[in-house]
Amino acid sequence: xxxxxxxxxxxxxxxxxxxxxxxxxxxxxxxxxxxxEVIEKCVxxxxxxxxxxxxxxxxxxxxxxxxxxxxxxxxxxxIKGRIKGIDFKRHANGLGAEYLxxxxxxxxxxxxxxxxxxxxRDGDVTSEDGVSPxxxxxxxLIIYINMRGxxxxxxxxxxxxxxxxxFAKQKSFKxxxxxxxxxxxxxxxTQLKTACNAIGGTDVSSEFKSDMAYRFSVFPKIPFLxxxxxxxxxxxxxxxxxxxxxxxxxxxxxxxxxxxxxxxxSRELIKQGFGDS
Numbered sequence: 001x002x003x004x005x006x007x008x009x010x011x012x013x014x015x016x017x018x019x020x021x022x023x024x025x026x027x028x029x030x031x032x033x034x035x036x037e038v039i040e041k042c043v044x045x046x047x048x049x050x051x052x053x054x055x056x057x058x059x060x061x062x063x064x065x066x067x068x069x070x071x072x073x074x075x076x077x078x079i080k081g082r083i084k085g086i087d088f089k090r091h092a093n094g095l096g097a098e099y100l101x102x103x104x105x106x107x108x109x110x111x112x113x114x115x116x117x118x119x120x121r122d123g124d125v126t127s128e129d130g131v132s133p134x135x136x137x138x139x140x141l142i143i144y145i146n147m148r149g150x151x152x153x154x155x156x157x158x159x160x161x162x163x164x165x166x167f168a169k170q171k172s173f174k175x176x177x178x179x180x181x182x183x184x185x186x187x188x189x190t191q192l193k194t195a196c197n198a199i200g201g202t203d204v205s206s207e208f209k210s211d212m213a214y215r216f217s218v219f220p221k222i223p224f225l226x227x228x229x230x231x232x233x234x235x236x237x238x239x240x241x242x243x244x245x246x247x248x249x250x251x252x253x254x255x256x257x258x259x260x261x262x263x264x265x266s267r268e269l270i271k272q273g274f275g276d277s
Contacts, residue, residue: 003057005030005075006139010256011053013044014172026260030071032057033078072135080123080138083145088121094150095252096220108145112137112219113268114200119145136264140257144219149252157225157244160258164250169259177262178241184270186231186239195273196226210242218265221252 009029020041022028031037039045039053088106092099097110100118109118109128116128117137125138133141160166160173185192189212196203201214204225212228223246231239243262253261 003033004078005033005071006079006143006257008032008039008053008057009260010254011049012042014169014176014256014259015044016172016176017044019043026075027071030075030078034074072139076135076138076142079142083119083123083142084121086121086145086148091145091148091150094148094221095145096149097145110141110144110220111217112141112144113216113265117141140219140261140264143257144222144253147252147254149221151248151251153221153223154247156247158247159242159244160262162247163245163255163258166255169255173259173262176259177266178243180263180266181226181228181241181269182239185228185241185273188273189228189230191273192228192269195269195271198272199268201226216265218261219252222246222249222261224262224265 005026006029009026012025012029014025016024018024020028020037020043022031022037028037028042032039039050039057042050045053088108089099089101091097092108095108095110097108100107100109106121107118109116111117115131115133115137117133118126118128119141123142125133125141127133161170166173181192185195192212193203196212196214196216199216201216203213204215205211205213207213208227210227211230212226214226216224216226218224225244227242227244229237229240231237243265245258249258
């Protein structure tokens, strides 16, 4: 099976350095998958990595979209077929989803960042609460369902670096999620609180030794904990953010997608805190 944009993204350095000319590694991966860009433009890949990727990319089905279409929308369309063979009824409970059969069609209904979506076996996503699903939401609903998660949450918070085989991804995780939040919300605690509340966060500040702490059910089985320390200029103490996850997280999402999820989670907070501008 040829690699999709998501597959290619997982094998990129995920630094979002923009040296390829695209604003992020994911946008670049989508362009490569759609034959709009060549993999050689990623100057961070080693010669061996580049050779390996060139050998496996192969022919990728081009998604017909209007000129200038969003890369995330293209990727969402590209991966939707991945869940067609999944037994929705069997895996619904393990995913924390509701199973529905209507007019001989099967669906899973689940919450993603405080919004309720219905996903068909064909990978089509519709909203259950009036909020139009973004391409980013569609991508992660498919990725989450495709993991066929089983088991429960361990209720043990850990950092990304505590997960196995994350050393090569730790800088990307910090740069593109935690540090992005620091840059946008340092000195703006009120805006951060507004953003956290907007996407269904629960204030748990009394339970942690930080200036602010919010728990999020990103997916039914993927909780995030956001810890925020405000800057103290007179003590030369910079603002700091930590995003923690449950120790069970890799049961429900792979490492590379987790990096991408944290990046998108951070972008959503910034959007809710300051708007689209």
